[in-house]
Amino acid sequence: MKIYSKHTLALLLSLSLLSGCDQGFTELNTNQVDPTSLAPSMVLNKGIINTNYLDGFGTLGMLTYNFGIVQQIITPYGSSLSGANYDQINNGNTVLVWTNFYRNVLKQLVAVIEQTKNDPLQVNTYQTARIWKAYMFMILTDTYGDVPYFEAGQGYTTEIITPKYDPQQTIYKDILKELDEASAALTTVQAPVVTDILYGGNVAQWKKLGYSFMLRAAMRLTKVEPATAESYVKKAVAGGVFQSNADNSILRHTSTYNNFIANHLAAREKTNFYLAAPFVNYLKENNDPRLRVFAVRYVGAKGGQEQVAARATSDPQQQIGMPMGYNDVTITTVLAQNNVASLWDFSQVNLNTVLKLDAPEFHITYAQTQLLLAEATVRGWVSGTAAEYFARGVRAHLDQMASYGATLSETAIKTYLDAHPLDASKALEQINTQYWVASFLDGTEAFANFRRSGYPALKKNPYPGSEVKGDFIRRMPYPDSEIVVNSAQLNEAVARQGPNTLDTRVWWDKK
Template sequence: MKNFKIYIMGMLLVFGSLTSCDEGFDELNTNKVDPTTLTPSFLMNNAIINTSFQDGFGTLVHLSYTFPIVQQIVTPFGSSLSGGNYNQNNVDNTARIWTTYYRTVVRDIVDVVQKTKDVEASVNTYHSARIWKAYVFQMLTDTYGDIPYFEAGKGFSENIITPKYDAQEVVYKDILKELDEATAALDASKAADPTDILYGGNVVKWKRFGYSLMLRAAMRLTKVDPTLAQTYVAKAVAGGVMQSNADNAATRHTALYVNWLADHLGAREKANYYLAAPFINYLRENSDPRLKAIAVRYVGAKSGSEQVNDRATTDPAKQVGMPMGYDNVTIAQTFAELGVASLWDFSQVNINTVLNRTAAPTYHVTHSQTQLLLAEAAVRGWITGDPATYFTNGITAHMEQFAEYGPNAAIPSADIQAYVQAHPLDVSTPEKALEGINTQYWVSSFLNGSELFANFRRSGYPALTPNPYPGKEITEEDFIRRLNYPDSEIVVNQANINEALTRQGPNKLDTRVWWDKKL
């Protein structure tokens, strides 16, 4: 009996101590350092920054695909760098924009839209986020075609982990609607977010960006729905597009948030990528003053280690572009004819000017691009104004934009005027005018991979010769028309991706997206 009493007393003491330990338990076990939620302004900035592939390797989608497809930058090397240079499917690199955007950018920007939708004090953040969301999804659908759109980015908020795919036509019509509503709703009389890294909360600039993006999206439909395209072009012009380079939508880089494309080409890929012959030849043959700022050649280099400053020249007359259609072995047969010592002797993008890792901005939508799209809209009779004037303004704006890369890239006003006077728009026929405008758009969009790839497919210009590499995987088309869905997506979302493929066509590089109608 005595032992039993002792046992009971012990148990009471234990329970008592447990009860006392319970006091303050929740407070003690609450992490006061790591956040459980993030403010919309932080998420918004994170989405904008990551759009430029702050994961680093995401830039390989451009280096391996969009740049070589439009024949501006190319590598002769295969393996992990293969893609558009060989017209082949590289499952790692075709997936990079998909995985980067859905896992980070889409997740963050959808969260911003949801968190600010009904918050009166965040009305401008809400509408700015809708504009950036439209920009991000336009790049995704331009690249892949049908994509998860309405259900995308809702894995946490609504537990949608296998989102359905929406037809590109539906996606585009909603993007245009969103841009129309959101841009019009921005209100300069209401509070804006001064920490916004794109425009510092400047609502007027956000409006001009929104309407310029609407113009871009509308012009994407010229082949498939010109009536709808014209309607939204008119809305964009009436709303007010970009007026100068001060309105450019660009990510400004620092030592904290470096230009990752520049980082790649200035470090691990420094000896692997070269300016393509079609691009170099076009600039040189037209005495384009941009060539001096864009290109550098390490004359006589016979290895990557010999690409040193003592060999560097930016003289336009000495630049030699790498021809398309060769690998790192077969390229040797071109050396004698082109006057180079090795593959390392071809011209490269200048990492001290247009690809300075901390000073070179990443441009998303520019005044120059906008003026050239207006030139095309005027040629089509969709807006008033002189196409030749828009054309000249677009070229001038891009050349003046080079000053933002630093003093060594700035183009003198006299050189700009000499160029535009020597290269007026040929309006002898609408087709000649469209070719001139979109060829200049090709130059104006240099380093803007997604837009280069999209506008080339839409317009058919510049008139490039198909890449003759013998091992190509495309059989129905002369050029790659889209990038393949990732293998990982096929594994985890098979039913929805199969439904999209039934509607769109095979998961192949030469399957055309909806707006890329074959005429």
């Protein structure tokens, strides 16, 4: 009996101890600082950041295609860096806009829109997400043509995992509608969303952003639907577009959160990419003060290890762009005639100014907006004088150099403007060539406007192994993965749009 009592007592004591240990167990094992949900405004910020890619490797689409097609930055190297330098398909890099935007950016934006569309307290977050989604799809459809649009991003909400591809014409009409509605619906009644990464919740600036995107989207249609273009250009102007550089849409960086293009070119690709001769020559021949900001040359360098500060110069007269059409072997045949010691002696993008690790990236700017208004004025769609819009646009971009820590003097700016007034007889060429310069490092926009306007008047890349039948690459091919997971819808798009090649023109890119 005593033995039984002892065991019973021990059992009761154990149960008591276990019960005591369980007190507060749930609270103890709950992470009090790890969020289980995020405010929609913060998710929207993530979508905006992801638009500029998630890492340095994502920038290879820009570096190997966009910059090379518009002949601003080029590489003589092939393999993983082949693209516009050889006018060839590189499946590893043509897909990067597609994979990033559908897998990352769209996912964030759809989540925000679904969470806020019926919440009267989050009207502005909802409308700004619509504006950014429209911008995101402009880049997607400009890059590939017909793409999944209305059914895109609905895998979780409606279980559509094989979305249909919508015609670009239909997509653009909805983009314009979305920008129109969302910009008008933004309200100053509600408190600003101060966590907004672009404007700190400033509704007036978001309205100007929406209408400036509308102007850009409308001008895409100048060759295919001029009446629609004119209508929406007028709506954008009436709504209110950017009024100064203070309105620019900027992704800012720091020494820890880097500009990814800068990060890439400062590290593994430092000796691989060079400023292209057509770009350098245009700036040099026109005594453009921006060349000093954009360029650096390591004079006499005979290898990457000799690209050192002691050799560096940003003197415009010393800059030599790399000619188009050569690889790392054949380039040696034209070194002497270009007065360089080696391929490493050509000019590069300046890593101390426009591509510092903390250099900003721009989505759309006052300079670009003024230049588009100059063209719209030439077309008779906007009141005012094209020359004034043109001068304001060029000045705005010259002033924009200050954001890279390279402020141009008023004397330099005025000298350049006085020497380059708008000539009415070649206005469209002048305006869009300046747009080319003002879009430097904004590869998707430079590529799109070059196709739309036909300017600058670049010559075909003369590389002998070109896979392009026409003069220039017109679009990026769809990813091979789509053949596996969504072949029926892809085939329908190809049948409608044309072969899945670099030559096929998107709808608004009419000859």
